Amino acid sequence: MSRADRERQMLDMAEEVFAERGYRAASMEEIAERCGVSKPMLYEYFGSKDGLLTAAIDRSxxxxxxxxxxxxxxxxxxxxxxxxxxxxxxxxxxxxxxxxxxxxxxxxxxxxxxxxxxxxxxxxxxxxxxxxxxxxxxxxxxxxxxxxxxxxxxxxxxxxxxxxxxxxxxxxxxxxxxxxxxxxxxxxxxxxxxxxxxxxxxxxxxxxxxxxxxxxxxxxx
Amino acid sequence: MSRADRERQMLDMAEEVFAERGYRAASMEEIAERCGVSKPMLYEYFGSKDGLLTAAIDRSxxxxxxxxxxxxxxxxxxxxxxxxxxxxxxxxxxxxxxxxxxxxxxxxxxxxxxxxxxxxxxxxxxxxxxxxxxxxxxxxxxxxxxxxxxxxxxxxxxxxxxxxxxxxxxxxxxxxxxxxxxxxxxxxxxxxxxxxxxxxxxxxxxxxxxxxxxxxxxxxx
DNA sequence: CCAGTAACCTACTCTGAGTAAGTTACCACC
DNA sequence: GGTGGTAACTTACTCAGAGTAGGTTACTGG
Incomplete structure (x- = not known):
């Protein structure tokens, strides 16, 4: 999957999970799973949980x-x-x-x-x-x-x-x-x-x- | 120390730490230390980290x-x-x-x-x-x-x-x-x-x- | 066929929330 | 002046989940 597509998908899933569970209860593991990838990928793309939330918020x-x-x-x-x-x-x-x-x-x-x-x-x-x-x-x-x-x-x-x-x-x-x-x-x-x-x-x-x-x-x- | 006084003190310290570090970075350990007691005491009084934050916010x-x-x-x-x-x-x-x-x-x-x-x-x-x-x-x-x-x-x-x-x-x-x-x-x-x-x-x-x-x-x- | 590299994974470490099971300090009462 | 009871407190854990080190696959151009 292309980098841009993957990023979009990750943001989609992050948005979903953050909305469902709230920041605290949302786990990077779960977001990764829904994307069909493993946790370190998220860190590769967004650096941290904060980074992921920030990116998702920015997009919205x-x-x-x-x-x-x-x-x-x-x-x-x-x-x-x-x-x-x-x-x-x-x-x-x-x-x-x-x-x-x-x-x-x-x-x-x-x-x-x-x-x-x-x-x-x-x-x-x-x-x-x-x-x-x-x-x-x-x-x-x-x-x-x-x-x-x-x-x-x-x-x-x-x-x-x-x-x-x-x-x-x-x-x-x-x-x-x-x-x-x-x-x-x-x-x-x-x-x-x-x-x-x-x-x-x-x-x-x-x-x-x-x-x-x-x-x-x-x-x- | 009386229960009421202790509770007040805990809320004071919680307020301080939450304000300084933000909810995430604030640790129950540190709040307990500043009160001169151990962590389980906080849990005895407020049940959870959320509970403590909620109580502090309510008071404010x-x-x-x-x-x-x-x-x-x-x-x-x-x-x-x-x-x-x-x-x-x-x-x-x-x-x-x-x-x-x-x-x-x-x-x-x-x-x-x-x-x-x-x-x-x-x-x-x-x-x-x-x-x-x-x-x-x-x-x-x-x-x-x-x-x-x-x-x-x-x-x-x-x-x-x-x-x-x-x-x-x-x-x-x-x-x-x-x-x-x-x-x-x-x-x-x-x-x-x-x-x-x-x-x-x-x-x-x-x-x-x-x-x-x-x-x-x-x-x- | 063989670098080289981009995308990805397994298998960890480590911090910090939350808990189980005690220990001490003090008081009422005989 | 011991003795049961209890409130206030502690030590020493478990356990989830963020973050990481180091390797593996898979596809590309030469």
């Missing part, structure tokens, strides 16, 4: 990033960027629950003084949101933009975790909560105030329109 | 909860509740960096199907915020209140982590970012709209007033 993050970015690219208005980005984010989590379960384990590898590669990923994540805020509110000082960016990322993550225990809340609902929340929070900082209430997706029909949040929020898909 | 959370609640109790207006709560939260993180480092490790113990006790802690955390939102916006449906609560908690956590790499951002700054953000997000849902811009602390002088966020946000303490 990249996919998530890509999915979100692609969705945002299709948007027309600023509101639409926010809405599509949020929706894509939550839909990705639904579609890739294994990746999601793994992303939750990031603190594991981040907590020692390991932060090197994490730093880069973090910057990538922020890189998606910060420019939007900066564009919408050009007068806002840099630190405030950064802080708001972190606030939004943290909020998304926590809301995604919360959804695990609330399966009745659709990705659509979650995206609406986030969009509504952040949009209202931001609008006082907008340079050229945008009309209308919370941003509505202007994609024709299909996705429904997130009207005012005080209305009943549950619309089962 | 309780302290954080208590500090925040106490601060909120001293508030007069709804805005003031939000402001004081946020400020107390970030100040606690500054003052108890060890607890904080440990709280970050929670996912470790939460990721398997361990969520039982975590659930309770989570509810406690939410219990501080949800009632405020519900009081401010009585028309808001329950699920939306819950979602907003999670959004705010997630935002706070992430902002606290972000501050680790940005020591120039004071607790005061962070509280102001959060207060400004959430207040603006909420005001469109307020039953009886509150006047004024983002909430300002009406504590006489000492703490400074978080005026408009577009102003320079850094005020070194």
């Amino acid at each position: 993050k990249a996919e998530l990033y890509e999915a979100t970015r692609a969705a945002m690219d299709r948007a027309t208005t600023p509101q639409d960027v926010v809405w599509r980005g949020m929706l894509a984010y939550f839909e990705f989590m639904d579609a890739h629950s294994r990746s999601f379960a793994m992303l939750l384990q990031e603190p594991l590898v981040a907590t020692p003084a390991t932060g090197e590669a994490i730093e880069q990923t973090r910057r990538q994540q922020s890189g998606l949101i910060a420019p939007i805020i900066a564009a919408l509110a050009p007068e806002m000082p840099r630190p405030a933009v950064e802080a708001y960016t972190e606030i939004i990322i943290g909020a998304c993550e926590r809301l995604a975790v919360w959804r695990l225990r609330h399966p009745e809340v659709t990705a659509h609902d979650a995206a609406r909560y986030m969009t509504d929340f952040t949009w209202n929070a931001m609008r006082h900082h907008l340079q050229a105030p945008v009309s209308g209430p919370a941003p509505a997706p202007d994609v024709p029909g299909s996705e429904g329109s997130p009207d005012d949040l005080t209305g009943p929020p549950h619309r089962r898909s | 959370k309780a302290e954080l909860y208590e500090a925040t609640r106490a601060a909120m109790d001293r508030a007069t207006t709804p805005q003031d509740v939000v402001w004081r709560g946020m400020l107390a939260y970030f100040e606690f993180m500054d003052a108890h960096s060890r607890s904080f480092a440990m709280l970050l490790q929670e996912p470790l113990v939460a990721t398997p199907a361990t969520g039982e006790a975590i659930e309770q802690t989570r509810r406690q955390q939410s219990g501080l915020i949800a009632p405020i939102i519900a009081a401010l916006a009585p028309e808001m449906p329950r699920p939306a209140v819950e979602a907003y609560t999670e959004i705010i908690i997630g935002a706070c956590e992430r902002l606290a982590v972000w501050r680790l790499r940005h020591p120039e951002v004071t607790a005061h700054d962070a509280a102001r970012y959060m207060t400004d953000f959430t207040w603006n997000a909420m005001r469109h849902h307020l039953q009886a709209p509150v006047s004024g811009p983002a909430p300002a602390p009406d504590v006489p002088g000492s703490e400074g007033s978080p005026d408009d966020l577009t102003g320079p946000p850094h005020r070194r303490s």
Whole structure:
């Protein structure tokens, strides 16, 4: 098997096992078995258990990033960027629950003084949101933009975790909560105030329109 | 040494070691040594390494909860509740960096199907915020209140982590970012709209007033 | 047919979680 | 002032699983 294919396979299996058992309970032996190879191979490719987890997380993050970015690219208005980005984010989590379960384990590898590669990923994540805020509110000082960016990322993550225990809340609902929340929070900082209430997706029909949040929020898909 | 004292001591040392080394690298042996006892004692008291971490986290959370609640109790207006709560939260993180480092490790113990006790802690955390939102916006449906609560908690956590790499951002700054953000997000849902811009602390002088966020946000303490 | 090398394996070591089976220290009670 | 009882503690293990040393197969170009 080619090196690249083997690597992909190993990451697939690692993702599976880490998601099923959690980092601690996952054994390198088991991951190796599922790949049909022996343990030292994993060490050859990834150096350590941490290395394997990190690589798997990095890949998932990249996919998530890509999915979100692609969705945002299709948007027309600023509101639409926010809405599509949020929706894509939550839909990705639904579609890739294994990746999601793994992303939750990031603190594991981040907590020692390991932060090197994490730093880069973090910057990538922020890189998606910060420019939007900066564009919408050009007068806002840099630190405030950064802080708001972190606030939004943290909020998304926590809301995604919360959804695990609330399966009745659709990705659509979650995206609406986030969009509504952040949009209202931001609008006082907008340079050229945008009309209308919370941003509505202007994609024709299909996705429904997130009207005012005080209305009943549950619309089962 | 009395059982209660010993337990306290063990939790203190565990907190120290977990914070210094991270969960993985922390060894039960070392924690025991620092307590001047042998390993089986730790197992007698806490059952397992997980148990010890969980107990330590629970204690820290309780302290954080208590500090925040106490601060909120001293508030007069709804805005003031939000402001004081946020400020107390970030100040606690500054003052108890060890607890904080440990709280970050929670996912470790939460990721398997361990969520039982975590659930309770989570509810406690939410219990501080949800009632405020519900009081401010009585028309808001329950699920939306819950979602907003999670959004705010997630935002706070992430902002606290972000501050680790940005020591120039004071607790005061962070509280102001959060207060400004959430207040603006909420005001469109307020039953009886509150006047004024983002909430300002009406504590006489000492703490400074978080005026408009577009102003320079850094005020070194 | 024979290097040379890439992919892979067997068979270990070693650290650290968790435990079994004791030992000491102290107290109540007669 | 010994004696049963028990709480607090220890030594000395087992055992799983991360990580490694050193060899074996299998395919390539010459």
